[in-house]
Amino acid sequence: MRIILKILSCIVLCVILTGCWDHVELEDRGYVIGIAIDKGPDLPQGYEPREEYLSERDLEKMPLQVGQPQYAYTIQMPIVSKAQNLPTGTGGGGEGDKTWDLTILGNSLAEVSRQYSTRTNYVPFYSHIQIIAISEEVARDGLLPPLDTLLRDPEMRRRTRVFITPGEAKKILNVEPKIDDYPSFYLADLPLNSSKTSRVLHKTDLGEISEHLHGNHAFIVPRVISTKDEVKSAGAAVFKGDKMIGWLGELDTMNVEWVKNLVLGGMLTFSAPGEKEGIIALEIAKAKTDIKPIINGENIKMSIKSKALLNLEEQFRVHGHDSYKVTYIKELQNMIKDALEDRILDTVKYVQKEFEADIFYFDMVLERHRPEVWEKIKADWDEIFPKVEVEIDIDVRIEHTGTTR
């Protein structure tokens, strides 16, 4: 009896310990590295239908169980054997496309994502997705419908970067980067440069968007534009609710980041004091902003206090100023303080007037510091925000002046 039991348990253990029910071979997975979401039907493809073959467009159509297709979803999968940067150094790639981009028209991304399996033998796997590019048209209609499954599906990660593009989102995935193999990785790395320039918005991923959508805050999402072999990420799209309401330029984005305490670095230029042609360029070494509400009866005022540590980088066409003098540095600091305060206030007023959307999170500031006031005005915040007074005080300090006087 004992022996039989022992043999039996050995067999059971062999079965349990050796196999994994869910194993999928690494090479059989279709790693999706990017998703592009466009508006559906009149999507230009750039392929002329040929008579002897099915046209590309025909492949992209899919009979829906419910409704008419409104979105065109594109997924990008890498063709690893064509890559130039192979990890083992087996040498450089091949001709032709490095990625396989599949577009399908539909409404529900979940439904579409299964439809890809009618066209690829590699099962799409979404856990390593790098970017989600969304076209302006889709964004203006609302982000929530196409994003729901991305937030719900356990395969997705919340740190996937989201970009809005004025044109067609699919074009972003069609870019052929000069050095990298895949446009998705190329674009996903760009926000990491925000320590070099704060025109790149760096803090908006899927998780944050979800927080803003659920918390009913206005927010901004980075803008991206593309050519055949390059993308540029600068500026931002402004959202109120889940709908996009406008674009914010690069310079305004920088100022908005300043208010939101998101500045990691970047360049500031000012005209030199007393010299028409002269330009002074300074690098932001450190910038820290804190907002406090000041409530005076009915009147709500936001007091933005900021500390900036700058390094003098360049004096362009500046003559007769010795940067090695304390008096000059002081003069510069005062000049910069005034100019920077004006710029930022300008942007705040512009946003208040143009968008009436609280992308600075003044609502959160109120909720955190004066919850009792916030409780009362919560319902009317959309009307109150454009009228909120803002005062700003930046403490500018120039630390290094470089190696020449």
Added chain:
Amino acid sequence: MTRDKLGSINMLSLFVNSMIGIKVLTLPRDLVIYSGTRSWMSLMIGALVALFTGLSLYWLGMKNPGLNTTQIVLKLMGRPIALIIMVVASFYFIGTAGLSLRIFADSINIFLLSNTPMSFVIIVMMLAGLYAVKQGLKVISIVFDLLLPVILFFIILLILLPVNNIDPKNLLPVFYGDIMPVIKGGYKAIEAFFGFAIIGYALPHFVEPKGVKKWIFISVAVCFSIYLGILLMALMIFGSNEISYLIYPTITLTKAIQLRVQLFERAESFFMAAWIPNAFTTLVIYYYLSIINIRSVFSKLNYNILAYCHFPLIFFVAMFPRNVVASTNYLVLLDNYIGKALVFFLVPGLIVLQLYRQRRKKK
């Protein structure tokens, strides 16, 4: 069993492992929906109640040396009441074991092994659990001693890894609002500490029960710090509003980890390394408690046979709920009605009876 003699330090792993259970997955949401940014206060209330109840059980155990909680009930309240309490408690223990197992299997199914049948995950886990339970408390305690550092290491790693994403301002406002939501949250938070029942049943097994007291304090502190770490991290990363939308905030927290380099893209696998042994310890402890509980009233029943008899019961409970929502709801019912009744009525009742008895003796 006389061979089951434990040293005082064994209390730490036994206690911590039985407290950190299934609730770790949902704790941030459970508390945040009541008390928002002040949920850490709720957690503190929960920990204090846990500490107090643990110490009460310890005190009762010291007054009745060699007896576990059910035996104390038998001694103080008589056989009929003890029988009822025994049935209720075992119902609770089996229910918690089964439902924890189910929620564990669900989360494994969602995040890791989507094609593996759930019943298979449950059976494999239960076989391992049965094997551990059959060896008695000494072996359970040794296994727990081995697992505790692993579990703690991975949980602490996961608390620390997302640190570059935090926004401490999410914790504001700190002191605004009524006290009621905080207390309600605290009432909810007690559930996360229910594993303290083990004190009442493990105490007779300790060589020096007096030394256990210190370890009760330490264990509650360890448990509280881990829960607090997870809660604060979730609050600082998601904000209280977003947490209320997340079904498993703790797993989502692990999915929010992003390092600058292309490394650990799926950090939730780390969490599974802590989560699987953790689910195992929860199962084993409740499995064991139920057996011991029944044997305290029917001392003639064979331990091993009882262990085998529990197997289909726990399996049935685990397979009973139809979906994720149902299993969570059943667990909430168990905790709310039976668990809390035992904590708030049985324990104080026992203390009162014990004091009454002592007085009568003095007279």
